[in-house]
Amino acid sequence: MQKINKHWLLFVVVVLFTLECAHLEHKISGLKRSFSYKVKKNRRLDRMLAGHLKHLQKMPAHLPPELAKIPLGEKNDIVLGVTTPGLRNAHAAHNASIIEKDDKFLLFFRYDLLEQMQLQEFSTHIGCAELDQDFNQTEKEWKEIDLHTTSAEDPRVVKKGNELLLFFNAKVPEYKGARRMYVAGLDEQNLSTQYTNHLDLYLKTVEKNWVPFLGSSDEVYFQYQLSPVSILHLTNPEAGEINSISRGESLGEFWPRKWGKPLGGTPGRLVDGQYISFFHSKFVDKKGMFWYVMGAYTFDRNHPEVITSVSEYPIMFEGIYDSKVSNTADLNKRVIYPSGFAIEEKDGKTLLHVACGENDSAIKIVTMDKARLIDSMRVIEKPREPQQ
Numbered sequence: 247m248q249k250i251n252k253h254w255l256l257f258v259v260v261v262l263f264t265l266e267c268a269h270l271e272h273k274i275s276g277l278k279r280s281f282s283y284k285v286k287k288n289r290r291l292d293r294m295l296a297g298h299l300k301h302l303q304k305m306p307a308h309l310p311p312e313l314a315k316i317p318l319g320e321k322n323d324i325v326l327g328v329t330t331p332g333l334r335n336a337h338a339a340h341n342a343s344i345i346e347k348d349d350k351f352l353l354f355f356r357y358d359l360l361e362q363m364q365l366q367e368f369s370t371h372i373g374c375a376e377l378d379q380d381f382n383q384t385e386k387e388w389k390e391i392d393l394h395t396t397s398a399e400d401p402r403v404v405k406k407g408n409e410l411l412l413f414f415n416a417k418v419p420e421y422k423g424a425r426r427m428y429v430a431g432l433d434e435q436n437l438s439t440q441y442t443n444h445l446d447l448y449l450k451t452v453e454k455n456w457v458p459f460l461g462s463s464d465e466v467y468f469q470y471q472l473s474p475v476s477i478l479h480l481t482n483p484e485a486g487e488i489n490s491i492s493r494g495e496s497l498g499e500f501w502p503r504k505w506g507k508p509l510g511g512t513p514g515r516l517v518d519g520q521y522i523s524f525f526h527s528k529f530v531d532k533k534g535m536f537w538y539v540m541g542a543y544t545f546d547r548n549h550p551e552v553i554t555s556v557s558e559y560p561i562m563f564e565g566i567y568d569s570k571v572s573n574t575a576d577l578n579k580r581v582i583y584p585s586g587f588a589i590e591e592k593d594g595k596t597l598l599h600v601a602c603g604e605n606d607s608a609i610k611i612v613t614m615d616k617a618r619l620i621d622s623m624r625v626i627e628k629p630r631e632p633q634q
Contacts, residue, residue, distance in 0.1 A: 310531035312504050313539070316562050319614070324622055325563045326597070327613045331381040336373060336388060338573035341603035343403045343512070343586030344377075344611065345410070347434070350384065351377040351588055353601065354391070354401040354412065355609060358574045368574050369396035372414060374437055381599075381611050392439045393430055400454060402585055404513050406464050410434050411483060413445075415454040426453045429483050443486030447478075455510030457523055459550065467550060472508045472525060473498035475551045494551025497525070497543060500626055505529055505539055505560060511584040514545065517596065517616060520554060521545045524561075524584035524600055538581040540602065542619060555623040561612075569608035581605050 319325030331353060333339055342355040354374045361367045375388035391398075397417040404411050410432040418424040431440040446453065456478070457469035466480040468488075473496040481487045497508040506527035514521040521544060528538045539560035546552040567580040583603040590597045596616040604610050 310533075310535070310537060312529065312531065313537065313560065313562065316559050319561055319563045319612075322618065322622065324561070324614055324618045325612055326615055328563050328565060329381045329611045329613070330569075331375075331377055331383065331609055331611060333375055333383050333388060333609075336375070338575070338607045339373070339609055340575075340606050341400050341583055341585050342601040342609045343401045344588045344599060344601040345403050345405060345586065346588050346590070347376070349379065351381070351599070352403070352410075353377050353609070354403050354586075356399055356401065356603070360574065370399050371396070372398045372401045372412070389437055391430070391432070391437060393428070394439075394442055395428075397425075398428075399425075400585060402456075402458055402513050404458050404460060404466070405434070406460060406466065406483075408434055409440075410437075411458070411466065413456065413458050421451070424451045427456055429480070429486065431483060441484050443483070445480065445486055445488050447488065447490065457510045457512070457514055457525075459514035459521055459523075460516075461550075469510065469514065469523075469545075469550065472496070472510065475545070475553065477551050492551050494549070495553050495626075497553055497556060500553065500556045500624065501527065501541065502559075505541075508541070508543075511540070512586050512600065514550070515587065515589065516547060517589060517598075520547055521550065522587075522598070522616075524587065526583050534578065536576075536579040536581075538579070538583055540582050540584050540600075542623060544620070544623070553626050555620070555625045558622065558624050561614075563612055567605060569604040569610070571605050572607045575606035579606065582610075 336357055339355040339357045342353050344351050344353050352374055354372060356370060356372055358368045358370050361369055372391045372393060373388050374391055376384045376386045378384050391412065395416045398414045400415055402413045412430040412432055413427060415425045415427050418426055427445040428442060429445055430442045433440060459467055461467050466483060468478040470476040470478045475494040475497065476490065477492045478488055479491050481489065501508050506529040508525045508527050511525040512523050514523040522542065524540055524542050526538050526540055528536055530536055541557035541560055543556040544554045546554055566582060571577055581604060584600050585603065587598050587600040590599060598614045598616050600612045600614060602610050602612060
């Protein structure tokens with residue numbers, strides 16, 4: 247009897263175990279179906295979100311009221327053309343400065359490399375490409391400029407004799423969040439770095455957007471800021487020796503507040519007896535979107551602290567802000583950022599080829615008719631006579 251009970255007990259245990267296994271298998275199968283459904287749903291959501299993001303990146307910006315009624319430069323023949331330079335293997339190059347070299351152009355640009363995707367850590371570098379007359383890269387591959395830093399941003403370049411002076415800003419290693427200006431002397435032929443020095447008067451934690459220009463005898467100066475205009479003299483680029491020499495008018499007095507405070511842009515260049523430069527300003531619309539705009543101004547060749555004329559309104563053009571937002575760029579910003587311009591005489595006209603960063607992701611070269619541009623600007627003050 248006891249032997250029968252043992253067999254019966256074993257039989258019951260086996261049955262119960264079998265039933266429990268079947269129940270667990272059913273639950274596991276249900277969990278698998280549920281998990282598979284969620285995976286497919288999440289994949290659909292990922293595809294949908296990626297599609298929306300791609301659409302947002304490519305979607306032309308709807309201009310805010312502050313910009314909607316501004317005439318495009320093409321309408322009044324100020325803007326003659328807009329070109330996106332063809333650069334090979336330079337992903338999301340932006341904030342470029344351009345200068346003539348023989349019958350070609352040199353384009354210095356910023357590019358960013360993501361170091362850690364999850365932490366959004368990236369390094370910033372400056373490269374240089376040779377462009378032909380149509381602003382396409384020549385057979386030469388572009389070159390990274392050796393600046394001994396991985397945080398170089400926003401190049402501006404001027405030619406001083408047979409030397410190229412490259413100005414940029416970079417992080418101050420010993421102070422978190424601080425940036426300061428630097429100058430690098432480059433060999434014009436091979437773009438090798440001859441020296442690099444920091445330029446700092448220790449006035450602000452973040453220094454950027456200084457406007458370089460060459461005075462008489464190729465002396466180097468800066469408009470340190472535009473409101474008010476403050477002039478610095480770079481007495482010795484190789485030693486980084488710099489001092490403040492004068493203060494003057496405020497460009498902000500002549501530029502409507504709705505478009506933001508004027509900030510530095512391209513190097514100032516002497517054209518037909520006066521300096522021309524392009525600046526940027528920025529404002530936030532009602533939806534919280536940041537808008538960067540571009541304007542032009544002129545200043546007196548003998549008194550660079552004196553503003554002589556300024557754009558009546560931002561310089562707009564067809565297709566502005568339509569570059570795809572990519573890499574490290576902010577989807578909440580629409581940017582046009584002038585950093586340099588080349589000068590060309592063609593068909594009896596003086597052309598200004600303005601290199602602009604767009605949306606922190608691309609470069610556009612905006613070709614303007616200098617005479618038309620000057621005629622469209624508001625005259626502030628006639629140039630002063632040189633002091634005897």
